[in-house]
Amino acid sequence: MFMSSDVQRRTAMQERHVTQPHEAGHPIVLATEDLHVYYGSKEAIFEGDLQFAQNQITALIGPSGSGKSTYLRSLNRMNDRIATVKGRIMYRGVDINQPDIDVYEMRRRVGMVFQRPNPFAKSIYDNIAFALRLRGVTAKTKLDEIVETSLRQAALWEQVKDDLDKSALALSGGQAQRLCIARAIAVKPDILLLDEPASALDPVSTSQLEDTLLKLKQHYTIIIVTHNMQQAARISEYTAFFNQGRVLEYDTTSQIFTNPQVQVTSDYVSGNFG
Amino acid sequence: MNAKRQNKVAIGTLYGIAGLVVLILLALLGYILVSGVPQLSWHFLTAPAKAFTKGGGVGIQLFNSFYLLILAMLISFPIALGSAIYLYEYAKDNWVTNTVRTAIEILSSLPSVVVGLFGFLFFVVKLNMGFSILSGAFALTFFNLPLLTRSIEDSLRTIDPQQREGGLALGLSRWETITRVILPAAVPSILTGFILSAGRVFGEAAALIYTAGQSAPALNFADWNPFNISSPLNPMRPAETLAVHIWKINSEGIMPDAKAISSGASAVLVIAILLFNLAARYLGKRLYKRLTSA
Amino acid sequence: MTKSPEQLEHELKRRSKAAKLEIWGRVVSFTALIIIAAVVVAIIGFVASKGLATFTTNHVNLWSFLSGKDWNPSITDAHGKPEVGALSMIVGSFLITILSALVATPFAIGTAVFMNEISPGKGAKILQPVTELLVGIPSVVYGFIGLSVIVPFTRATFGGSGFGILSGTCVLFVMILPTVTSMSADALRAVPRYYREASLALGATQWQTIYKVVLRAATPGLMTAVVFGMARAFGEALAVQMVVGNAALMPHSLVDPAATLTSVLTTGIGNTVMGSLQNNALWSLALVLLVMSLVFNLIIRLIGRKGRLQ
Numbered sequence: 084m085f086m087s088s089d090v091q092r093r094t095a096m097q098e099r100h101v102t103q104p105h106e107a108g109h110p111i112v113l114a115t116e117d118l119h120v121y122y123g124s125k126e127a128i129f130e131g132d133l134q135f136a137q138n139q140i141t142a143l144i145g146p147s148g149s150g151k152s153t154y155l156r157s158l159n160r161m162n163d164r165i166a167t168v169k170g171r172i173m174y175r176g177v178d179i180n181q182p183d184i185d186v187y188e189m190r191r192r193v194g195m196v197f198q199r200p201n202p203f204a205k206s207i208y209d210n211i212a213f214a215l216r217l218r219g220v221t222a223k224t225k226l227d228e229i230v231e232t233s234l235r236q237a238a239l240w241e242q243v244k245d246d247l248d249k250s251a252l253a254l255s256g257g258q259a260q261r262l263c264i265a266r267a268i269a270v271k272p273d274i275l276l277l278d279e280p281a282s283a284l285d286p287v288s289t290s291q292l293e294d295t296l297l298k299l300k301q302h303y304t305i306i307i308v309t310h311n312m313q314q315a316a317r318i319s320e321y322t323a324f325f326n327q328g329r330v331l332e333y334d335t336t337s338q339i340f341t342n343p344q345v346q347v348t349s350d351y352v353s354g355n356f357g
Numbered sequence: 358m359n360a361k362r363q364n365k366v367a368i369g370t371l372y373g374i375a376g377l378v379v380l381i382l383l384a385l386l387g388y389i390l391v392s393g394v395p396q397l398s399w400h401f402l403t404a405p406a407k408a409f410t411k412g413g414g415v416g417i418q419l420f421n422s423f424y425l426l427i428l429a430m431l432i433s434f435p436i437a438l439g440s441a442i443y444l445y446e447y448a449k450d451n452w453v454t455n456t457v458r459t460a461i462e463i464l465s466s467l468p469s470v471v472v473g474l475f476g477f478l479f480f481v482v483k484l485n486m487g488f489s490i491l492s493g494a495f496a497l498t499f500f501n502l503p504l505l506t507r508s509i510e511d512s513l514r515t516i517d518p519q520q521r522e523g524g525l526a527l528g529l530s531r532w533e534t535i536t537r538v539i540l541p542a543a544v545p546s547i548l549t550g551f552i553l554s555a556g557r558v559f560g561e562a563a564a565l566i567y568t569a570g571q572s573a574p575a576l577n578f579a580d581w582n583p584f585n586i587s588s589p590l591n592p593m594r595p596a597e598t599l600a601v602h603i604w605k606i607n608s609e610g611i612m613p614d615a616k617a618i619s620s621g622a623s624a625v626l627v628i629a630i631l632l633f634n635l636a637a638r639y640l641g642k643r644l645y646k647r648l649t650s651a
Numbered sequence: 652m653t654k655s656p657e658q659l660e661h662e663l664k665r666r667s668k669a670a671k672l673e674i675w676g677r678v679v680s681f682t683a684l685i686i687i688a689a690v691v692v693a694i695i696g697f698v699a700s701k702g703l704a705t706f707t708t709n710h711v712n713l714w715s716f717l718s719g720k721d722w723n724p725s726i727t728d729a730h731g732k733p734e735v736g737a738l739s740m741i742v743g744s745f746l747i748t749i750l751s752a753l754v755a756t757p758f759a760i761g762t763a764v765f766m767n768e769i770s771p772g773k774g775a776k777i778l779q780p781v782t783e784l785l786v787g788i789p790s791v792v793y794g795f796i797g798l799s800v801i802v803p804f805t806r807a808t809f810g811g812s813g814f815g816i817l818s819g820t821c822v823l824f825v826m827i828l829p830t831v832t833s834m835s836a837d838a839l840r841a842v843p844r845y846y847r848e849a850s851l852a853l854g855a856t857q858w859q860t861i862y863k864v865v866l867r868a869a870t871p872g873l874m875t876a877v878v879f880g881m882a883r884a885f886g887e888a889l890a891v892q893m894v895v896g897n898a899a900l901m902p903h904s905l906v907d908p909a910a911t912l913t914s915v916l917t918t919g920i921g922n923t924v925m926g927s928l929q930n931n932a933l934w935s936l937a938l939v940l941l942v943m944s945l946v947f948n949l950i951i952r953l954i955g956r957k958g959r960l961q
Contacts, residue, residue, distance in 0.1 A: 204541065204648045456688075466951075474916070557787060560792070563889050601791075603791045608893065
């Protein structure tokens, strides 16, 4: 009795396959251990165990409702008021999911950029400078310097350097999103979380944003949720595939896209999902 | 009667009703302005009232109205702002929140005369503050709080929740996010609500007749020391406002030119409310433009 | 450059300025809320304790207060009991409220329908700002116009003094009209557009659509608007007091002087001595007003709940 080759391949595939980056010798900045997220009594994330490598881009992919955004928002405790997060979130050896952690100081180090650009109703300059002012940076020269470097790093400086006093609400979608990145990096974070940052942008702005992220990884560890598989393939070193609240596969991006070990991942990345 | 004919008749009736309502409302406005505006003069707006002879003005009442308005808004705005912030930004959906919301609704539906009587009982009698500007300002505050709170809360609701997340993600506390990001963005709409509620406070009388009182002692407009009894700024003096004045001279019927004075005072009130309305629209729009323009 | 986890943990657990501000903000804003709640409790508490004194201290029978027709607190009747029957004022208040709501409702809803369904462009453009402005006109101005226009008109038409329920109704009708109209317009605006489109597509005429679909769907909102107007009419003091005549007698016709709870209160409170029976009886009237306003509030809530269930 023999099986067709296709069925053979299927049975050979694993249920779950995780290769953590430390196995390849990368230093780890952030890791979740035994992480569970609940909305009320409904469990949204079952055991999310991932490590994130320093100065690399890690992409979280998966179908809608797979829990990747919930997972990302748990990392800097943006879900504190709406969900219960259990387990450990180890940031450079410290569990930041403890109740006595100062979430504000933690979020300064683990910044976030959202799906829809959300510039504040202030001038471009103030969008970046105002959080610094609140943290005691008041010297004009110092502020000017940080605003310029942040905008340069976000590849927005050349376009707005003469309009710093104008309202940020007048920027185009792509510019506004880069302003939000500049705003996030102005407070000198260690890790940058991005929740589908390009989903509201046109293709040109998207590719500019991707270039920016590739440059930013020299300075920051980046974790990005994306719907766009080409985007994950283009910019990330590691990719985690989420499905129904579980991490089904985690490996280097090239492994995930060329040699997936789990059937569902294979179906998803080849576009045969559902 | 077939459907088409019925339709015609019904629509015609609706036109009639709407026309009649427009007519009533315009006649009302017209009457106030036509009978009142000719009374207006510099003398009328600045001279003190005369109880038994013709030719008095409403100067002191006008000043009292504005002074009470400013005091009442100064007291009520911070309270309303704090409550609105708590209700919208912090309050969880539990029985405490629901109870407080119900309490605010009850306060907003209380007849203003009941609010005024409470002010009389508590401030004038119990705290021995007498008929005074301060008693009146507190009564107006109570009358104003629920509406102002609701209008500020509505203003906060118009701001995209994403703005809050933006602030939190920078490591700001909710409070910093609210005061530095959300409130500045909500200023145009908060201002509109503020001015509209000021209009209501300006014309209120029932809450004042037993708190700020019904007499307007002579004021010395050269004396701005709030501790002197004849100083316009003294908050412990009784102070009849314009709206109370209209009520009083009409119910007493002693003043020989009560009707002319009331017409003039009514016109002043209505014009003031009109200006409040226009200012609310204009300033709100302008500020919003400034906030969003390139 | 790299810190030990212990050092980092210490930094992350140190209470930041943001955390301190957060606590401060919560305390400040919650205090503001508590102030409002305390005011409400104080108002109800004070008015209730004063209003109940008539029954507890002066031993007036609650039933004879509510059903007695004679209001003359300074005089005692044949049985040595003070005459504090509030029925005439209660009837006056209800009569004037119900009549003005009866007249105002068709006008207000008709106008709202006109603004929203028939002429949403031009009609609404004129009516909207006018109603909004009139909502803000002080009630004493309504009272003054009632006194100088409506009272003389009633006097000339029906004889007598011109003061009475009819004049009060006219004043309140004009006064609540803008409020009820603008709330009704809000209720109609909340009806989804596709309701109308679906009905018109089925061949219904515009009137059938308005009557059978739009008004049905907006019923809870319209009822809220009317009850809200009634609450305002019931609690209005000065405008009514100026035209109703202030005679605490059972109303026998609409054009005889009568009294309402609010009118007797506003004229009486200043002329009685605190703590006397005459004064306490007035506070009992205030308590009736307060209770009625709670009842109106409750009705509005019930309508809202029923509307949501549908």
